[in-house]
Amino acid sequence: xxxxxxxxxxxxxxLTHAERHLLRSLQLLLEDNGIQFAVIGxxxxxxxxxxxxxxxxxxxxxxLLPSDRVEDSVYMERFGFYKKSNPxxxxxxMTIDHRRxxxxxxxxxxxxxxxxxxxxxxxxxxxxxxxxxxxxxxxxSS
Numbered sequence: 001x002x003x004x005x006x007x008x009x010x011x012x013x014x015l016t017h018a019e020r021h022l023l024r025s026l027q028l029l030l031e032d033n034g035i036q037f038a039v040i041g042x043x044x045x046x047x048x049x050x051x052x053x054x055x056x057x058x059x060x061x062x063x064l065l066p067s068d069r070v071e072d073s074v075y076m077e078r079f080g081f082y083k084k085s086n087p088x089x090x091x092x093x094m095t096i097d098h099r100r101x102x103x104x105x106x107x108x109x110x111x112x113x114x115x116x117x118x119x120x121x122x123x124x125x126x127x128x129x130x131x132x133x134x135x136x137x138x139x140x141s142s
Contacts, residue, residue, distance in 0.1 A: 015126065019057065022057055025081065033066065035063055036061070036062040036119075037106070038133060038134045039121075039132065039133045040060050040134050043057060043133070047133050048133075056104060059106055060107050060117055060134065061106045062115065063108065065096070065106065070096070080098050080100065081099070093105060117134045120135050
């Protein structure tokens with residue numbers, strides 16, 4: 001198994017105001033749709049020990065947002081996201097853009113290991129937001 005490194009103190013987590021806003025907006029959107037998720041990618045790596053900058057928020061989800069919701073600009077605007085003329089979705093990845101804070105990638109958990117990663121995510125307080133983040137074991141296994 002890969003070495004995940006030492007965990008860095010929370011005081012060294014560096015999230016911009018826009019990233020915090022995007023993370024909170026994404027959390028509210030996913031929870032409103034009953035979608036289980038866990039933060040992965042650069043943000044999860046930062047939480048588990050390596051300072052890292054990121055330009056987006058990546059989450060592993062148990063299902064993608066329903067297409068009728070993504071197509072509903074009024075609904076998406078409630079969370080600060082907007083409907084693109086051609087939403088980016090490959091069937092396993094959905095990219096949604098936020099009006100003020102960048103974009104988020106929702107990656108569908110399509111195998112047993114990825115579903116396990118969501119189920120074993122550790123809840124973390126990220127600057128005021130309580131967010132599930134993949135465990136170091138899951139992050140190292142992927």
